[in-house]
Amino acid sequence: xxxxxxxxxxxxxxxxxQAKRAKPLTRVLVGAAAVPVMLVAAGCSSxxxxxxxxxxxxxxxxxxxxxxxxxxxxxxxxxxxPEPCSVLAKKTLEDLVPKAxxxxxxxxxxxxxxxxxxxxxLSDNGVKGSQFRWLSVSTLRFESDVTRGAGDKLAGDYxxxxxxxxxxxxxxxxxxxxxxGGTGDQASVVSYDLxxxxxxxxxxxxxxxxxxxxxxxxxxxxxxxxxxTPDADDLVKDAQKAAKEVVAAVTKANGAAGGGPSSGAPSPxxxxxxxxxxxxxxxxxxxx
Numbered sequence: 381x382x383x384x385x386x387x388x389x390x391x392x393x394x395x396x397x398q399a400k401r402a403k404p405l406t407r408v409l410v411g412a413a414a415v416p417v418m419l420v421a422a423g424c425s426s427x428x429x430x431x432x433x434x435x436x437x438x439x440x441x442x443x444x445x446x447x448x449x450x451x452x453x454x455x456x457x458x459x460x461x462p463e464p465c466s467v468l469a470k471k472t473l474e475d476l477v478p479k480a481x482x483x484x485x486x487x488x489x490x491x492x493x494x495x496x497x498x499x500x501x502l503s504d505n506g507v508k509g510s511q512f513r514w515l516s517v518s519t520l521r522f523e524s525d526v527t528r529g530a531g532d533k534l535a536g537d538y539x540x541x542x543x544x545x546x547x548x549x550x551x552x553x554x555x556x557x558x559x560x561g562g563t564g565d566q567a568s569v570v571s572y573d574l575x576x577x578x579x580x581x582x583x584x585x586x587x588x589x590x591x592x593x594x595x596x597x598x599x600x601x602x603x604x605x606x607x608x609t610p611d612a613d614d615l616v617k618d619a620q621k622a623a624k625e626v627v628a629a630v631t632k633a634n635g636a637a638g639g640g641p642s643s644g645a646p647s648p649x650x651x652x653x654x655x656x657x658x659x660x661x662x663x664x665x666x667x668x
Contacts, residue, residue, distance in 0.1 A: 456524045456531030457591035462633035464497035467517055467626045476599065476618050477501035477513045486518070493521050502604075509607025512578075516598040517626055524592070531592030532565075539566060539589040542596055546570035546585040560620055564590035564627045571616055579604050582612045586623040593630050597623040 465483035473480060479501040486496035496518035503511040522534040547555055552572035560567035567588035574581040583600040599619040601610040 451526050453524045453526050454530040454532075456522065458521060458531075458593050458630060458634045460492050460633055461495050461519050461521055461593070462629040464491075464495035464517060464519065467497070467519075467629040468622055469625060472622060472625060473499060473515075476622060477515050479503050480513075480515075493523075495519050505607055509603060509605035511601065511607055511610065512581075512604055513601045514599070515622065516596075517622065518596045519626065519630060520594045520596075522592045522594075532589075535589050535592045535594050536566070538594050539587055542585075542587040542594065543568055543570060546587065549574075549583070551575065552583070560586060560588070560623070563620065563624045564588040564595070567623060567627075569616055569620060571612055573612075574600070576602075578602065580609050582610055582615050584612075584615050584619040586619045588623050588627055590627045590630050595623055595626045595630065597626060 465485050468476075477499040480499040483497040483499050486498070488494045488496070496516065498514070498516040500515075501511075501513040503513075505511070520535075520538065522531040522538070524531040525534075528534060543557070547557060547570055549555075549572065551574055553575065555570065555572040557568055557570050560569050563586075567586060570585045570587075572583050574583055579602045581600045581602040583598070586595075586597040586599075588595045588597075597619050599615060599622065601615055603609045
């Protein structure tokens with residue numbers, strides 16, 4: 381074998397050995413390059429699954445919301461009011477306003493929701509003076525409303541407002557408040573004096589609630605032209621009697637018997653209502 385042939389064979393063997401050493405390295409590089417591709421693919425697959433889960437959860441939440449029942453509120457117990465000038469017995473009117481003519485019905489856009497009637501009496505005793513009496517009855521009914529609440533709850537708020545208005549009447553002196561039992565679900569009476577040029581007027585305001593109806597009875601009296609001032613305790617009893625009759629008339633007008641539920645000693649508490657205003661404190665001014 382010639383020297384040139386031996387040299388070429390040696391070169392060829394050297395190349396073969398280099399090629400053998402390069403193959404494992406190539407496989408390692410190819411495998412390393414494949415890893416990021418697999419990670420990227422796995423990441424895409426994971427994101428897709430997460431999005432599907434969120435969409436599904438949102439769909440289930442929306443379906444649950446649409447299937448939820450609409451909000452409801454307890455229906456009001458009383459659906460109408462009695463004729464305002466017929467809520468008191470003839471005998472009661474003769475005792476409280478003895479010289480009164482027929483009652484004067486107040487104006488109202490809806491007598492099924494708000495109604496009132498008033499009577500006034502002047503008993504002339506000649507040189508001894510005269511006795512004046514003024515009586516007013518008002519009723520206000522509340523409907524149950526999904527956004528505002530149950531009718532009896534709204535009536536309770538208005539009941540408290542009426543008491544506060546009576547207690548803060550302009551010019552009121554010696555204000556006293558007492559609970560009234562046996563008249564509706566809750567009732568209280570506010571008594572005070574009003575000094576006027578004609579004399580001293582004794583004012584009594586009874587506020588009562590029967591279910592979703594609020595009853596307000598205003599009753600005042602005065603001795604004019606030298607006659608004696610009426611006894612406040614007697615006026616309170618008369619006002620309470622009138623309020624009890626009005627509550628009974630409300631329950632009767634709605635097909636219920638008796639004078640409605642009674643409470644022992646209700647406390648005049650609650651929050652102011654957005655119900656229609658009708659302050660009891662304005663009534664005594666008419667007595668002049």
